[in-house]
Structures are given as structure tokens and as C-alpha cells.
Amino acid sequence: MEPMRILAVDDDPVFLLLLEHILSDIGYSDLHCVGSGAEALARLRDRTQRFDCLLLDIDMPEMTGIELCRRIRALPDYRDTPILMITAMKTLQYVEGAFRAGANDYVHKPVDELEIRTRLRMVGDLLDERRRRASVESRISTDFGLPNVVVSFDEPFAINEVGSTIEYLALENYALTLGRLRLFGHTVVSFKVTNAESIFFATDGIGYVDTMANVAAAIDGALKSFNHLIAFAGRGEFVAMISQRCSLETATVQDSIDSALERYARLYDALGIPMPRVCVGETQHAGFFSRTSVKQLIRDARESARRAMAVR
Structure with a gap:
């Protein structure tokens, strides 16, 4: 599994320090933290930086994590990037809203080390599979000069054109x-x-x-x-x-x-x-x-x- 570059977004600096400590302990040291949705979007629009996974809080001033998730999904470079919501918000309204906006997973605060390790390992497996498919697609495109999408009959894939579909x-x-x-x-x-x-x-x-x-x-x-x-x-x-x-x-x-x-x-x-x-x-x-x-x-x-x- 390749190293994972992670961007965490939370308006609570104490939580970000705690998150940095937890992730470092379980082997994820390439963590970058910002305190607002606006800062996150500025980072994500900078093509000199590229993040493999995003961790978003929901309850933030000015721009909620759900709105931020929706805006991130509108960025071509981050249309499929794994997004985990890490939040204290537990009501169905927020849970469903997050997944509908494009989140891949939802983790409740306070963060449990074993749970976040399991979720990030799943993200790593997903990224490895996507890199493999991208490599195959690139090779086919180079060999034949035609665009191609590699899909397996047995495996799920994302359908982004329909509003109610999620992975x-x-x-x-x-x-x-x-x-x-x-x-x-x-x-x-x-x-x-x-x-x-x-x-x-x-x-x-x-x-x-x-x-x-x-x-x-x-x-x-x-x-x-x-x-x-x-x-x-x-x-x-x-x-x-x-x-x-x-x-x-x-x-x-x-x-x-x-x-x-x-x-x-x-x-x-x-x-x-x-x-x-x-x-x-x-x-x-x-x-x-x-x-x-x-x-x-x-x-x-x-x-x-x-x-x-x-x-x-």
C-alpha cells in the first residue's frame, strides 16, 4: 500500500492536534490540516498539491462539511477521492446529507484509534485498486489511441450522473x-x-x-x-x-x-x-x-x- 497524503478540515485546532497524534501513531504521517472550508478549497485547487484522502468535520461556521463535500465533488481532480466525515453530528439528517453529498464514510467523534485505522486501511485498498485500473486504462489508451474505461462485470463501480446514486x-x-x-x-x-x-x-x-x-x-x-x-x-x-x-x-x-x-x-x-x-x-x-x-x-x-x- 502506497503512502497516503491526507487533508483534514476542522475548525477545532485541539481536535486537529489530537487527530495528528492518532494518525501518526498508526502510520499516517503525511497529514495536512486546515481550519475552514475556504482554506480547504484553496488547497485543493492548487495543482502543485494532491491529496489522496480527505477528512471533513460537518459542524463548521460559514461552510459546513456537507457543503464542502459537495463543492469538492465538483472539482474534477477530486471527483472520486475518498472522503471521510469525522464529526460529532449523529442525526439521520446529517448522516444522509453527507453520503448524498458524496462522502464515502462517516466516523463519529471522539475518534477511536482502532476504528480510524480500519477505515483508513479500507481507503488504502480502494486507492490501490483505482491506481491499478488507471494504469490499465492508460496503457490501453497509449497502445490504441482510444479512451477506455476498465470495468469488471462482477465488481461495483461509481455512477455519478444520477443524483441519488452513491458508491x-x-x-x-x-x-x-x-x-x-x-x-x-x-x-x-x-x-x-x-x-x-x-x-x-x-x-x-x-x-x-x-x-x-x-x-x-x-x-x-x-x-x-x-x-x-x-x-x-x-x-x-x-x-x-x-x-x-x-x-x-x-x-x-x-x-x-x-x-x-x-x-x-x-x-x-x-x-x-x-x-x-x-x-x-x-x-x-x-x-x-x-x-x-x-x-x-x-x-x-x-x-x-x-x-x-x-x-x-
Whole structure:
């Protein structure tokens, strides 16, 4: 794992000193600290500096961490840079707002050394994988003179064109941040593109990502009456978390998605790409007294969509 250059943003200088001490103890010595969103943006716009990971507080004067996160995501150089919120704000309004603005993870203050070590190790693994993909894409571009996006059929990737979509890992982290009580009040549902593998082999990386983005937009439209977040999970599967306990009318959602995708029929036909077909799984809920984990809840939702595919 390569060394990680980190920028921390917090208006509390005492906390920044504490954070510097904790990160130094666990092997992250290349830490840079600023006290406001404006200072952070000035650093990030300076192309002589490049940061691998950003740690943001939420409750700051003049510009909140959530607004800062949103502005950072608008910077081309930091569109995909891992962002961790480190904050004392625990209410659902702030948690969901942070993930919707583009945060990848959410850590509560006071910072636990083991927890921050685990989260930063995950960030390091993510960065290593992205560097590997960027190297492959660069090599293909050099060899053939064509732009290319390297994606795996099995692995998740980010879809940035649809407002309610976040990365799959971020969706898992969001659910973990909720805790059992708030997770009980949420609904999880999965969607399966039944012919995703055919689409994957019929086009290149850019075409496949664009097609999955169209599916994400159709799902987003079908869930527009609910407050929700969507992530692409790989293998043509999407997972949505709805911030209320509900049972969807599966047939109505299915019809809405089919109608939205039908608008692209001529385009897919002209490009020789199969028209995406989507199945909707049954809604899943965490039991109040059950020990169902977040990962198991999401697995159950994805399995339900696969079963729906088998009988369609």
C-alpha cells in the first residue's frame, strides 16, 4: 500500500492536534490540516498539491462539511477521492446529507484509534485498486489511441450522473452508520438487469457504464416518491435504501422502470446493444430484535432480485 497524503478540515485546532497524534501513531504521517472550508478549497485547487484522502468535520461556521463535500465533488481532480466525515453530528439528517453529498464514510467523534485505522486501511485498498485500473486504462489508451474505461462485470463501480446514486461501499457504510434502531426504520430493495452480461460483452467499458447509468436513472425515477439512495453493486445489480419502512408495489415500480428504459430503445438498437431488462426484488427489512447484519440484509435483497429474474 502506497503512502497516503491526507487533508483534514476542522475548525477545532485541539481536535486537529489530537487527530495528528492518532494518525501518526498508526502510520499516517503525511497529514495536512486546515481550519475552514475556504482554506480547504484553496488547497485543493492548487495543482502543485494532491491529496489522496480527505477528512471533513460537518459542524463548521460559514461552510459546513456537507457543503464542502459537495463543492469538492465538483472539482474534477477530486471527483472520486475518498472522503471521510469525522464529526460529532449523529442525526439521520446529517448522516444522509453527507453520503448524498458524496462522502464515502462517516466516523463519529471522539475518534477511536482502532476504528480510524480500519477505515483508513479500507481507503488504502480502494486507492490501490483505482491506481491499478488507471494504469490499465492508460496503457490501453497509449497502445490504441482510444479512451477506455476498465470495468469488471462482477465488481461495483461509481455512477455519478444520477443524483441519488452513491458508491456501493458508501451505501454499506451508510447503513452501518445508522445503527440497529434507525436501520429498523429503513427499507432495502434490489434490482437486477437480467441481460447485464450480454450488454457487458456487446459494448466497451464506456458503453456498459452509460447503460447502467440509464438503468440507475430509471430506478431513481421509479422511487421518486421516497427519500432513497441507490448504489450499483456489480453483476448488473442495484441496491436501494429507502429511509422509511414500507412495502413497494413491485408491479408499479417495474412498469415505471420499463417505461423509462423504453425511451432508449432506438438508441440501443442503433448501437447494437441489448435493451436492458430489469427485475425488481421484494422489499427487505431489519427486525428490531434480530441480529441480521447490514451485509446479510443487502445479500437478502440481492437474492430476492435474482429469484425474480428466474421466474420472469
